Amino acid sequence: MIKISKSVEYSILALKYIADNENFASLSSRKISDDLNIPYDLLSKLLQKLVRKGIVQSQQGKYGGYNLLVDSNKLSLLNIIDALDENIQLANCTFDGANNEDCARINNCYIRSPFLNLQNKINKMFNEITLNELTN
Amino acid sequence: MIKISKSVEYSILALKYIADNENFASLSSRKISDDLNIPYDLLSKLLQKLVRKGIVQSQQGKYGGYNLLVDSNKLSLLNIIDALDENIQLANCTFDGANNEDCARINNCYIRSPFLNLQNKINKMFNEITLNELTN
DNA sequence: TTTATATGCGATAAAATTAGTCGTATATAA
DNA sequence: TTATATACGACTAATTTTATCGCATATAAA
Ligand code: SF4
Ligand code: SF4
Numbered sequence: 001m002i003k004i005s006k007s008v009e010y011s012i013l014a015l016k017y018i019a020d021n022e023n024f025a026s027l028s029s030r031k032i033s034d035d036l037n038i039p040y041d042l043l044s045k046l047l048q049k050l051v052r053k054g055i056v057q058s059q060q061g062k063y064g065g066y067n068l069l070v071d072s073n074k075l076s077l078l079n080i081i082d083a084l085d086e087n088i089q090l091a092n093c094t095f096d097g098a099n100n101e102d103c104a105r106i107n108n109c110y111i112r113s114p115f116l117n118l119q120n121k122i123n124k125m126f127n128e129i130t131l132n133e134l135t136n
Numbered sequence: 137m138i139k140i141s142k143s144v145e146y147s148i149l150a151l152k153y154i155a156d157n158e159n160f161a162s163l164s165s166r167k168i169s170d171d172l173n174i175p176y177d178l179l180s181k182l183l184q185k186l187v188r189k190g191i192v193q194s195q196q197g198k199y200g201g202y203n204l205l206v207d208s209n210k211l212s213l214l215n216i217i218d219a220l221d222e223n224i225q226l227a228n229c230t231f232d233g234a235n236n237e238d239c240a241r242i243n244n245c246y247i248r249s250p251f252l253n254l255q256n257k258i259n260k261m262f263n264e265i266t267l268n269e270l271t272n
Numbered sequence: 273t274t275t276a277t278a279t280g281c282g283a284t285a286a287a288a289t290t291a292g293t294c295g296t297a298t299a300t301a302a
Numbered sequence: 303t304t305a306t307a308t309a310c311g312a313c314t315a316a317t318t319t320t321a322t323c324g325c326a327t328a329t330a331a332a
Contacts, residue, residue, distance in 0.1 A: 001141050001217070001319090002224035002258065004251070006291065008137070009227060012247055028307065037241070041293055048309060061300025064307045081137070088138035091145060105173070111148055113272040114265065115140070121261060122138070129250065136249040137290090142320065164278065177322055184280060197329025200278045273332100280327070287320070298309070 007084050010038045011046050012134055015080065018056065019072045019131060026065035046084065053083035077134065078126040088126055094119040143220055146174045147182050148270055151216070154192065155208045155267065162201035182220065189219035213270065214262040224262055230255040 014032050021027055029047055033040040047066055050056045057069045081088060089095065092103045094115050100106050150168050157163055165183055169176040183202055186192045191211065193203045217224060225231065228239045230251050236242045 001144070001222040002138050002226065004226045005137050005289095009247075016246060030307080039292060042291070044308070045292095045310080051308090058308060059300085060298075060306095060308045061302095062304095062306045063301060064299080066308090086137040090138065090140045110152060110271050111145075114270045118261065118265065122258070125254065125257060129254065134247050134250045136246050141318095166278080175321060178320070180279070181281080181321095187279090194279060195329085196277095196279045196327075197331095198275095198277045199330060200328080202279090275330105275332080277330090278328075281325090283323085285320100285322070287318100289316105289318070291314100291316070293314070294312085296310090299307075300305100301307095302303100302305085 005086060007042075007046055008081055008086060010036075010043055011050065011080055011084060012077075012131070013038065014043060014047065015050070015056070015068065015072075015075070015131055016134060018066055019068050022068060025063065026059055026067045028065040031065070049085070050080075050083055055079070055083055072131040075131040076127050077129045077131075078123065080131070081126065088122060090119050090122070091115050141222060143178075143182055144217055144222060146172075146179060147186065147216055147220060148213075148267070149174065150179060150183065151186070151192070151204065151208075151211070151267055152270060154202055155204050158204060161199065162195055162203045164201040167201070185221070186216075186219055191215070191219055208267040211267040212263050213265045213267075214259065216267070217262065224258055226255050226258070227251050 013036050017032055017036060018027055029044045030040060032038070032047075033043045047056060047058070051058045051066075055068070055070055055075065057067045059065055059067070078088070091112075092098070093106050093109070093112050098106060103109070106112060149172050153168055153172060154163055165180045166176060168174070168183075169179045183192060183194070187194045187202075191204070191206055193205045195201055195203070214224070227248075228234070229242050229245070229248050234242060239245070242248060
């Protein structure tokens with residue numbers, strides 16, 4: 001109900017792994033998948049999305065692989081979730097400017113306001129934690 | 137991905153509605169369902185769960201209905217989620233005492249600790265907001 | 273005692289989301 | 303030219319969430 005999808009978890013694991021090995025050769029998705037035990041096909045697709053969003057860089061061909069393109073101090077958990085086209089929207093109305101197309105109840109809903117408060121706090125939390133901090 | 141299920145939303149709406157009408161006759165699930173536009177069968181089941189967990193009281197028969205059994209200042213959002221057998225577990229390991237049956241990666245996972253931190257904050261947030269505060 | 277109106281509850285179905293797989297095309301260094 | 307990589311759309315499977323159905327039981331009122 002409130003959980004981080006495998007896609008996001010895999011992506012964080014992979015991004016962290018890439019970040020920690022930048023000095024060496026770039027990591028192939030095959031190697032990342034093997035080392036971290038993440039389904040290869042799935043990981044590939046996730047990394048492709050991250051490429052499109054400019055978070056990592058890919059190099060095709062032999063000895064190719066992935067490199068981080070952004071500062072791991074500036075990449076937030078929310079950025080990653082966004083890049084994967086996922087979201088952390090608690091309810092259909094929990095953003096500024098929602099209207100009754102988002103939820104028919106919106107105009108006389110007595111719980112929207114507290115939900116918005118919750119949402120703001122969660123957004124903040126997810127936006128403040130960076131890839132760099134996602135580590136023991 | 138991070139969202140509050142309809143079940144929880146419906147439950148909050150209903151509980152709040154019940155709480156606000158306690159002075160009057162007890163509300164039947166039919167009336168609540170009609171007034172709040174919540175699928176009747178679904179709402180009934182939700183209320184039944186809440187009865188079993190001691191959150192509301194039910195009165196069968198004609199002129200029956202539901203009444204709140206707990207102080208709306210003491211019923212937290214987390215209590216409600218628990219009562220519905222849902223949870224806010226971010227990942228398979230984000231609780232104290234998780235072991236490698238919960239996640240095979242647990243013993244050398246570099247992101248578990250920050251996930252646990254996040255989890256603690258979220259638990260706190262959901263535990264601090266009460267039914268009473270879930271209002272405009 | 274009958275009737276109308278409630279809840280109780282298990283089973284099931286439908287819908288939506290999430291997770292995982294497959295086939296094929298393309299890029300590129302050796 | 304070949305081996306090894308990513309790119310990517312289509313598809314399938316699994317899981318979770320949402321909704322429905324049918325029947326049993328309770329109870330106040332007529
Ligand atoms: S308006 Fe109310 S019922 Fe509709 S999504 Fe927002 S909180 Fe939920
Ligand atoms: S141990 Fe790591 S990989 Fe496993 S559930 Fe926890 S955070 Fe995710």
